[in-house]
Amino acid sequence: MSQLLHPISRRDLLAGAAAGALIMLHPFSARAQGNQAHLRIMETTDIHVNVLPYDYYADKTNDTLGLSRTASLIDAVRKEAVNSMLIDNGDLLQGNPMGDYIAYEKGLKDGDLHPIMKGMNLLGYxxxxxxxxxxxxxxxxxxxxxAGANFPFVCANLIRGTELAANPRDDKLYLKPYVILDKKIKDGSGAEQPIRVGIIGFVPPQIMVWDLKNLEGNVKTRDIVEAAKAWVPQMKEEGADIVIALSHSGIDVKQGDMMENASFFVAGVDGIDAVFTGHQHLVFPGKKDFQSLDGVDTQKGTLQGKPAVMGGFWGSHMGLIDLMLERDGSKWKVVSATSEARPIFERLDNKNKPNVPDDKRIIAALEQDHQATLAYV
Structure with a gap:
């Protein structure tokens, strides 16, 4: 079924700005013409069950983490753009005592919702x-x-069983390698237009070492770039206007087989328009990480010229990629892009100051899980 991409009336936005509301349209939304459209894609990555801004080890709140804080950015970020999407880049289920409590103490019965899924379903990933x-x-x-997610998970390089096919397209994958979402997008004139957004995902092949006990004999992994080169052409054949890579893999410019951090080379695959990265718990673009690497522009936020972002970890940042799209006949293409990693806190006078409040919906939805985790700890 065709869906509208979280549309906001351009007229309403401009009226709000004129009335003094603290909303600034992204330049792409402000200047889009009738044959153009602005699409904003928001990313979280490496949440590690930190849905709430709470450090269970220190038994106190922590203003540097929490999906409930990142979530408070969503409405504001959506208001800056006419069209938007929200996606995640993995590492959701392990990393704090709440994750251990659910896995080891409470357990999950068929039909139970994991706390992370409660939060993500509320936010409309x-x-x-x-x-x-x-x-x-x-x-x-x-x-x-x-099973509790209201949205698809994709992974193009995780194979069910122990055999790799001669052609990656013949692999018996554990999940769908990609999805193509049929959407409606508002162009610069305010008219709704169809667009097909393809999303493909990748996991580090090293899971076969790190979790050998859980995975041996059940699954295998394939090289990330090899899988991307195999599946992206099929996505284009099936009519994807744009292709977004969810690469739970960091940034490294030294190429090799079965790379753990392959996002730089994913960006070089023909047909991929934007790369969302993670895994390394770093921030891109920015002034600190990934400096002086050939082909990596830490100011513009590009890898081999393609827009890319890494949104920190534990909900510390929201990754944003803004695409200016232009219609070429019946198809859309990317003509310009910007990237940003927007933080939930800032460091002032040697203290962490939150930039945003909590999303009360998530706090309420996870209250029982939070109290149970405190008791577990």
Missing amino acids: ECSTLGNHEFNYGLSFLDKVL
Whole structure:
């Protein structure tokens, strides 16, 4: 079924700005012409069950983390753009005592909702991929968690069984390699136009080492770039206007086989328009990480010229990629892009100052899980 991409009336936005509201349209939305459209894609990555801004080890709140804080950015970010999507880049299920409590103490019965899925379903995510820590509690636990998601998970390089096919397209994959979402997007004139957004996902092949006990004999992995080169052409054949890569893999410019951090080379695959990265718990673009790497522009936020972003970890940042799209006949193409990693806190006078409040919907939805985790700890 065709869906509208979280549209906001351009007229309403401009009226709000004129009335003094603290809303600034992204330049792409402000200047889009009738044959153009602005699409904003928001990313979270490496949440590691930090849905709430609470450090269970220190037994106190922590203003540097929490999806409930990142979530408070969403409405504001959506108001800056006419069209938007929300996606996640993996490493959701392990990383704090709440994750251990659910996996080891409470358990999940068929039909139970994991706390992370409660939060993500509330926020309207449209797609996610798997991170390496999704496998820490075993495949059966993972399957039960994924069953509670109101959105698809994709992964193009995780194979069910022990055999790799001669052609990656013949692999018996554990999940769908990609999805193509049929959407409606508002162009610069305010008219709704159809667009097909393809999203493909990747996990580090090293899960077969890190979680050998849980995975041996059940699944295998394929090289990320090899899988991308195999599946992206099929996505284009099936009519994807744009292709977004969810690469739970960091940034490294030294190429090799079965790379753990392959996002730089994913960006070089023909047909991929934007790359969402993670895994390394760093920030891109920015002034600190990934400096002086050939082909990596830490100011513009590009890898081999393609827009890319890494949104920190534990909900510390929201990754944003803004695409200016232009209609070429009946198809859309990317003509310009910007990237940003927007933080939930700032460091002032040697203290962490939150930039945003909590999203009360998530706080309320996870209250029982939070109290149970405190008791567990």
